[in-house]
Amino acid sequence: MKTKIFFSVAIISSLIIFFVLFKGLQNTNIYTPQVDVKKDIPYFEAKIFDSDIVKNSNEIFQKENFYLLNIWSSWCAPCRYEHPILLKLKDQVNLEIIGLNYKDNIINAKKFLKELNSPYRLILSDENGIIAIEWGAYGVPETFLIHNKRIIKRYVGPLNMNSIIEIKKFIE
Amino acid sequence: MFNHSHTTKPLFYKISGSWGNHEGSLLLWLLVLNLFIFLFLLKSKEQDKNYRILTLLFQQVIIIGFFIFIIKTSNPFNYIFPVPTEGLGLNPILQDPALAIHPPILYLGYVGSSVIFSATLAATSLNYISKNWAKHIKTWVLWSWIFLTLGILLGSIWAYYELGWGGFWFWDPVENVSLMPWIALTTLLHCILILERRKILTSWVIILSISTFTLSMCGTFLVRSGILNSVHTFANDPERGLYILIFLFCLIFLSLFIFFFYHKTEDNQKYDFFWLSKESSILVNNWFMMYFLVVILIGTIYPIFLEVINSEKISVGPPFYMKLIIPFLIPFLFAMAIGPKLKWIKSDIQNKINLSIFFIISFFLSILIIKNLKVNFLVNTILVSSALYLFLVTSREFLIKGINNLAQNLAHFGFSLLILSILFNNFFSTEVITNLKIGETFKSEKIHITFESIEKKEIKNYSSIIGKININDPKGLSQTLEPELRIYNQPNIVTSEADIKTNLFSDKFITMNLVQNQDYFNIRYQIKPFMIWIWLSVLLICSGGLISLFRKKI
Amino acid sequence: MKYLKYILIFLFLFDLNLLSANENNSHSKITKNLRCLICQGQSIHDSDSEFANSIKILVSKKLNDGFSEDQIYIFLKEKYGEWILYDPGYNKNTYFLWLLPLLMFIIGGAIILKRFIIKKN
Structure with a gap:
């Protein structure tokens, strides 16, 4: 009797473990932070690209309209791919695109913009990557859609045509 | 039956003609399985015929399971290979001699545990477990234990040399997974010593044998399926994972069934030993070992459970293991020093004065060592003194007893040396991380690091950058180290090859890294004391096992 | 002779102390x-x-x-x-992670005590 009870307990617990591991197999093992959280924008101070003027986040995002903060760098290949798509958003009335130049060499960055055109209304520079961390970013490129000092949408990795459509919907 | 497994082997070659990494390793696994069963047949001639046949049967179940695994999941006609498998073969980090012999040796250990598993199941179902059986299986336990220890050592050495950040143990899932069967096996090894003398603790021996193999399989599952995230990235294929998982649980059900319905409980056995005896000291060993095992097991698989149940992701890393293991290591070390001195059944502690003198010496020595360090004083003092205590007691044993009881003493001595070297390595490691351009010098009171030059070379599939870095220490000693950067072209990977200068007391370890878009290099220089002692002490532990094997034969 | 060895070891370690001090x-x-x-x-x-x-x-x-x-x-x-x-801090997600091993340790100790040490008749 005792044996049977122990046996069934052992069987049931191993079945549970089996089930959990089975379920676990279907999850990905690569961690990505949650991206669909709506948060207030972080406070930060940043130098404006190619100058010594320092601005803080309140000054940068003071208007009521939409902002698109794009983290980019001249050494990042996906940024190059993403660039024409950003340019398509350049003329949106309700939207200001702000670039955050991530850990870049200023000469290369300028060359990059000269070659591909600049979609940015304002470029901030993030020499050591700290501002990107304030935003919770962990790679380049990343893009944040901001309204009323709140992040309403975050894109990890390069933007594509679908994200453009989505962003346009948000703005309207 | 034996023929069957042999005739299938050429077939495997045909099926996995590509000799990819995954297939290759499975094939190797099967090869070793077959080899071991052959050895088992040779070695067990004096055993009961039924027992031998039944062991073979269980072993065949395992072999067939893996055979089906190969056909099912690695047959190129049924499945198109996911790209990562191919990439793995090219991964330059894995092209290393230490890593080349690491898997086979580890497999020898794992497969040895499968023989123990089958033999235990066979012995249980025939009620064949006896002192005699314990003697016979002990050889297998020892062999697999030695191989497993060596395998883990090689893996650790590889990580130290190749991963390029100077650590040797990261509590990474893949490492934990190899450590778990090792702990179970070590426990079994101690437990078998009791069984060898008197027929007690049989259920416990059965459970340990089963769990050793189950944990090895579990390791294969965790590593191969990619369910866990690890530095040692292997091919991720849930399909394979699923198969191993099902197979693993079939084996678990089988062994549970046999254990509960065939095993005769030991009602007639008397535990007539005194609380202070060799038996109880071995029980204490088992108790602590099981605790360590549980810590590692839970730490490794807990994130999977949490994610499935709660869909929250957490990391369980070194701090967790440190916090739970270190406090328990202290009594464990003391028990390791005193335990072997006890006699069977009933004992008394002899040489009390001597033992306490040693304790006082080790305690004061550790106070002196720890005093000037910026580490937690209390915990570390006790920890070091317990390890030193074991060290002193076992060294004294060498002097007075000589080769009597050498195997055990050597292994315990090796363990104390291991703990001491790891601790000192932790305390005294220094590190300088700096960015240097060519020609620049990093200066501090203790050290000057000069980046002299770089040299570029083109080699077949990669281009290499070798830096010449001069290290000047305050005593005026100067040494040039040459770390290397390899930029592979096929999969575009940059690897950093450390340059390590080893001497008896410390390793000098230097790596350099490219910094994106900058003209300087990131230089990381570490002095790691007692590195070589860590490897040596593990070898000592191994040789303890070897001697025990050797002496038995005489 | 034996003590001399210990003193040497000690001196050696002391020397290393000066090197360490991680800023x-x-x-x-x-x-x-x-x-x-x-x-x-x-x-x-x-x-x-x-x-x-x-x-x-x-x-x-x-x-x-x-x-x-x-x-x-x-x-x-x-x-x-x-x-x-x-x-992993100690919070509602990790109660089991921290407590389960300790619980197992206590259970193990209890089993050993009950089965092997106390029951002596």
Whole structure:
């Protein structure tokens, strides 16, 4: 009797473990932070690209309209791919695109913009990557859609045509 | 039956003609399985015929399971290979001699545990477990234990040399997974010593044998399926994972069934030993070992459970293991020093004065060592003194007893040396991380690091950058180290090859890294004391096992 | 002779003491406890990815600003989630993680006591 009870307990617990591991197999093992959280924008101070003027986040995002903060760098290949798509958003009335130049060499960055055109209304520079961390970013490129000092949408990795459509919907 | 497994082997070659990494390793696994069963047949001639046949049967179940695994999941006609498998073969980090012999040796250990598993199941179902059986299986336990220890050592050495950040143990899932069967096996090894003398603790021996193999399989599952995230990235294929998982649980059900319905409980056995005896000291060993095992097991698989149940992701890393293991290591070390001195059944502690003198010496020595360090004083003092205590007691044993009881003493001595070297390595490691351009010098009171030059070379599939870095220490000693950067072209990977200068007391370890878009290099220089002692002490532990094997034969 | 050996060992260790003294102890302690999001499986301290390098700079900056270790953890946890910490704190998600091993230890001890030590008749 005792044996049977122990046996069934052992069987049931191993079945549970089996089930959990089975379920676990279907999850990905690569961690990505949650991206669909709506948060207030972080406070930060940043130098404006190619100058010594320092601005803080309140000054940068003071208007009521939409902002698109794009983290980019001249050494990042996906940024190059993403660039024409950003340019398509350049003329949106309700939207200001702000670039955050991530850990870049200023000469290369300028060359990059000269070659591909600049979609940015304002470029901030993030020499050591700290501002990107304030935003919770962990790679380049990343893009944040901001309204009323709140992040309403975050894109990890390069933007594509679908994200453009989505962003346009948000703005309207 | 034996023929069957042999005739299938050429077939495997045909099926996995590509000799990819995954297939290759499975094939190797099967090869070793077959080899071991052959050895088992040779070695067990004096055993009961039924027992031998039944062991073979269980072993065949395992072999067939893996055979089906190969056909099912690695047959190129049924499945198109996911790209990562191919990439793995090219991964330059894995092209290393230490890593080349690491898997086979580890497999020898794992497969040895499968023989123990089958033999235990066979012995249980025939009620064949006896002192005699314990003697016979002990050889297998020892062999697999030695191989497993060596395998883990090689893996650790590889990580130290190749991963390029100077650590040797990261509590990474893949490492934990190899450590778990090792702990179970070590426990079994101690437990078998009791069984060898008197027929007690049989259920416990059965459970340990089963769990050793189950944990090895579990390791294969965790590593191969990619369910866990690890530095040692292997091919991720849930399909394979699923198969191993099902197979693993079939084996678990089988062994549970046999254990509960065939095993005769030991009602007639008397535990007539005194609380202070060799038996109880071995029980204490088992108790602590099981605790360590549980810590590692839970730490490794807990994130999977949490994610499935709660869909929250957490990391369980070194701090967790440190916090739970270190406090328990202290009594464990003391028990390791005193335990072997006890006699069977009933004992008394002899040489009390001597033992306490040693304790006082080790305690004061550790106070002196720890005093000037910026580490937690209390915990570390006790920890070091317990390890030193074991060290002193076992060294004294060498002097007075000589080769009597050498195997055990050597292994315990090796363990104390291991703990001491790891601790000192932790305390005294220094590190300088700096960015240097060519020609620049990093200066501090203790050290000057000069980046002299770089040299570029083109080699077949990669281009290499070798830096010449001069290290000047305050005593005026100067040494040039040459770390290397390899930029592979096929999969575009940059690897950093450390340059390590080893001497008896410390390793000098230097790596350099490219910094994106900058003209300087990131230089990381570490002095790691007692590195070589860590490897040596593990070898000592191994040789303890070897001697025990050797002496038995005489 | 034996004592001489110990004295030598001791002197040797003492000598090493002078070498050690890691200046930025808390910095390396913190970065070793952080997991890198880029090369997952490595700590920030060990990693050389851009992300890890930035975090290292951030940690030293925060330390300079007078942040405590825990405040830095809270800051990063808020940005990247629990996952970034190698040391899973003691909270509702991890009760079992911390307590289960200890519970097993107690149960093991109880079994040994009950079956082998006390029952002596």
